[in-house]
Amino acid sequence: MLFDRIVRPALYRLHRHDAEAVHERTVRVLERVSSVDRLTTALRRHYRVDDPCTVFGVRFPNRLGLAAGMDKDGRALQAWSALGFGFVEVGTVTRHAQPGNPRPRLFTLDASDAVLNRMGFNNAGAAALAERLSRTGKPDVPLGISIGKSKITPVEDAIADYRDSLVTLSPYADYVAVNVSSPNTPGLRTLQDRGALTELLAELSRTSKELAATSGRGRVPLLVKIAPDLTFDAISELLGVCLDHDVAGLIATNTTLSRDGLAPQDARFAAEQGGLSGRPLAARSREVVRFVHEQVGDSLPIIGVGGIGSPDDALRMLDAGASLLQIFSAFALHGPAVVRRINSRLAQRQAAPR
Template sequence: MYRLVFTQVLQRFDAEAVHHLTVRAFALLSALPLLKRLLHRAFAPHDPALRLTAFGVHFPGPLGLAAGFDKDAACAEGVAAVGFGHVEVGTITAHGQPGNPRPRLFRLVRQRAVINRMGFNNAGAAAAARRLRRTRGVPVVVGVNIGKTKVVPEQEAVADYVAGAKELAPLADYLVVNVSSPNTPGLRDLQAVSKLRPLLAAVKDVADGTPRRTPLLVKIAPDLADEDVDAVADLALELGLDGIIATNTTIRHEGETGGLSGRPLKSRSLEVLRRLRARVGDRLALVSVGGVEDVDDVWERLLAGATLVQGYTGWVYGGPLWASRIHRQLSRRVRRHGFSSITEVIGRTAPDTRDAR
């Protein structure tokens, strides 16, 4: 049914217009206590075999929504109600900004992909913090993804990230430093270890200073050279980060300028995950995102060493109950393979890393 609606109706409208309409719909759902509770009871993951703990946070299931959909922390409860195990909001910048000029969001239906050059359009950290302070009507793990304000020069990037972190870290179940979006000029330059070290150290000081210590992760690009992936992994271990999210969108494609997500990213995202697992073993939580379309993809990422998996473009093409369907399929698969918990799957096919650096 959803495929018919998508091809005959949604595909005929501007991609960003549909995006904003969908966000408003989930924001409305988040504001309707009875309906969101009923949906949560019906579609959220409740199987004890799917529960897991990462960086001290308890998740009802391994599949979450990646950053990019709920840019202003407006609808996390509604999204959780239709089956996601966690919701990563943002990217949120310290100061509000309109993002890049339209058009800036494009579907590649045949490739089951999306190109975006949104440019961190959001109302800013203070506005998001007001929403995050609201009492949650249904249980939902909310990660907060922060980025650099576009007009802030590189030499002031650390202070800008710290300002956003001070607003948002106390309200987040985990915090993510995004230095990998291709749509803010110069942002990816911050992935160089010489620039990344002082940035992550400063944000970590903020996260460590919250009342319950907010876990901190860094999100990296798929376009990093392998040796740079290794360098970021080593830095994350050195600084005592809680995890790495791999990967963001790629600029290695033809067509509109912007970051490509979806099926074409599948292979590289999995490759980066395997490289990270070989480098860090289970000393860091690894969150795999990029080209995740179905239960087979989620299962493969878990086997390769991902603690958690995220999707977004797969949801666009898979329909509202995409995450709920995958979690139900994971429940059956865990039992079919003779496991009692999804945690027994994690890293099962990964190489032995006891001698990893």
């Protein structure tokens, strides 16, 4: 493919194999593309595949979305839509702007078809994202916004952080993802524990009802993003809390702390801190999605994410019980052609006689 053979190697040579510099350059280019209608129109004509569905009350033009982390501050929204994504999730954003963890903090593991990151929620803050969205408008596909805890906020004060971000950003969101599962913010994953999650979701559910009552636009669906490293018993407890507090769906899964599945050529990365995504996560993410679906059926629709790099991966994730899909690493490593390939296969299956 052109991206694999020419574009990506050239970017890495230009930036001396600095994965974060390549990431930033990609987003910067797509930010410019987003502002040029004739470019987005041309891209949309080539990449867009219509395969509509409705999940948790939101209409999606196709099932494949861009996962959080690629465009944290919502800079290239029209370009993502033009490249064929059926929805875009921006963030994770926090109440307070923050620089994230020290660099280097993003690594590509080519032999493993994986990405390792310890970015630490680097973003300009919830208020800055709201200001940008008020100025540039939303994309022409559903927009999800992932919210998390600021690093400077103690875990015991996390609820106020999440609530503030929800209030600030819900006017612009088609759904809000509550990220309690990133491994790169100290203490964040403890918010998946039953007691902490109960308090957090009770407050966010109450706040979302208040916002709906005053806005007149209905409740914005709340989704919870979970870690692949939880035991099934812990997931069962989490599901009970979600069902008790009107959560609209789950995102399964975030990155993993496991280093299982790394190719021998990438063994040097095993001791690096951070979350692993991409091919090594595929089997575990499907396992979690299958378990969740078996436990709750359609009561909590699932966005399946983790290790989806091909049409076959996407189909397996849907067969495991996911209603929607997201990719991040596959796009970062292989470019936009993977979006069209996946969407085309999903549309073909949907159109096939049953």
